Amino acid sequence: MAAQLSTYLDHVRVQRRLAPRSLVIYADALLRLQNLAAQSGVALLTLRPHQARRLAAKLHADIELGPRSMALHLSVWRGLYRWLGAERLVELNPFDGLRAPKAAKPLPKALAVDDAVQLANFSGSAIDADRPLDERIEARDRCVVELLYGCGLRVSELVGLDAQAGPASQGWVDMAAAEATVLGKGGKRRSVPVGAAAMAALQQWLSLRGQLARADESALLVGQRGARLGAVQIRASLKARALAAGMPAHVHPHMLRHSFASHILQSSGDLRAVQELLGHAHITTTQIYTQLDFQHLAKIYDAAHPRAKKK
Structure with a gap:
C-alpha cells in the first residue's frame, strides 16, 4: 500500500477508533483504489473528477460490486481525499458528488x-435429547438471549462485557443499579437499563460462571475452556437454541437487537428513547423502525377494520 494510503489508514484507526473489521474494509477499499489507478495509468495525488468517474465505473463493471459495496468504497475514497486535502497534498476531492447506484433498503428482520x-423463555433441555444438559451452558446461553433482546446490545458490545468493572474494561453490568455500560461504535460509551428478567438470568449465570471461567479471565461470558466467548460462538449457540425453540426463521444476534427496538417502539412510540437505547448517532438510523411499526399497524388494520376486510 502506498505511503499516503497507509498513513490515512493509521489516521482513521487512531482518530476515528474504527473497529478491526472496519479497518479491514477500509484497507480493502484503499488497495482497490490503488490498483485501479495503477491499471489506468493515473497518479492518485493528481486524480481529476473525470478520472475518478472512470475508476468508479471500472469498479462497478469489472469487480461487479453491488450498490451498497460501491457506496462504501466511494465513501472511503472521499474520506481519503478529504484527509489528503487537509494535509495539503491535493487541491480538490475528485470523488465529491460522485454517488453509487441506489440500492433498495430492506427492512431489518425482527421477531414477532x-x-x-x-x-427468551425457552429451556435448553430440549436442544439435544441424547446429551445431558449442562446447567452452566444453559444459564449462559439464556443470559445471552436476555441481554441481546432485553437490552438491545450489539454482539460486539455483548462480547466486550466484563464480569466486574475494571481499568481496562470495555463494558460491564452494574448489578446494584440494574444497568449495563457498553462500548459502542466509534468508541462511544452508553448505559442501558437491564430488565428484571435479564437480571435474573445474569444472577443465575454468575452463580455458575466460576465453574467455567479461568482464574484470570475478566469476561462476563466464557466458553467451556474458560476464555472469553467470541461473536462466532454466540451466533452458533443462538442459532441452535432458536432452532430448538421452534423459531420460524434463522435467528442471529442482530435480529434480537432489531426485535428489541421494534417492540419498544410499538409499545411507547418514543423514537428518541429508542435512539438513545440503541446508541445511534443519528435519528435517521432509528427511523427505519417506524416502518416496521407501520407494518405492524397495517396488519392490525387489515385484520380488524370493517372496511379493510375482503369479501
Missing part, C-alpha cells in the same frame, strides 16, 4: 413479540 418471548 410472541416469538421473541418464546425464545
Whole structure:
C-alpha cells in the first residue's frame, strides 16, 4: 500500500477508533483504489473528477460490486481525499458528488413479540435429547438471549462485557443499579437499563460462571475452556437454541437487537428513547423502525377494520 494510503489508514484507526473489521474494509477499499489507478495509468495525488468517474465505473463493471459495496468504497475514497486535502497534498476531492447506484433498503428482520418471548423463555433441555444438559451452558446461553433482546446490545458490545468493572474494561453490568455500560461504535460509551428478567438470568449465570471461567479471565461470558466467548460462538449457540425453540426463521444476534427496538417502539412510540437505547448517532438510523411499526399497524388494520376486510 502506498505511503499516503497507509498513513490515512493509521489516521482513521487512531482518530476515528474504527473497529478491526472496519479497518479491514477500509484497507480493502484503499488497495482497490490503488490498483485501479495503477491499471489506468493515473497518479492518485493528481486524480481529476473525470478520472475518478472512470475508476468508479471500472469498479462497478469489472469487480461487479453491488450498490451498497460501491457506496462504501466511494465513501472511503472521499474520506481519503478529504484527509489528503487537509494535509495539503491535493487541491480538490475528485470523488465529491460522485454517488453509487441506489440500492433498495430492506427492512431489518425482527421477531414477532410472541416469538421473541418464546425464545427468551425457552429451556435448553430440549436442544439435544441424547446429551445431558449442562446447567452452566444453559444459564449462559439464556443470559445471552436476555441481554441481546432485553437490552438491545450489539454482539460486539455483548462480547466486550466484563464480569466486574475494571481499568481496562470495555463494558460491564452494574448489578446494584440494574444497568449495563457498553462500548459502542466509534468508541462511544452508553448505559442501558437491564430488565428484571435479564437480571435474573445474569444472577443465575454468575452463580455458575466460576465453574467455567479461568482464574484470570475478566469476561462476563466464557466458553467451556474458560476464555472469553467470541461473536462466532454466540451466533452458533443462538442459532441452535432458536432452532430448538421452534423459531420460524434463522435467528442471529442482530435480529434480537432489531426485535428489541421494534417492540419498544410499538409499545411507547418514543423514537428518541429508542435512539438513545440503541446508541445511534443519528435519528435517521432509528427511523427505519417506524416502518416496521407501520407494518405492524397495517396488519392490525387489515385484520380488524370493517372496511379493510375482503369479501
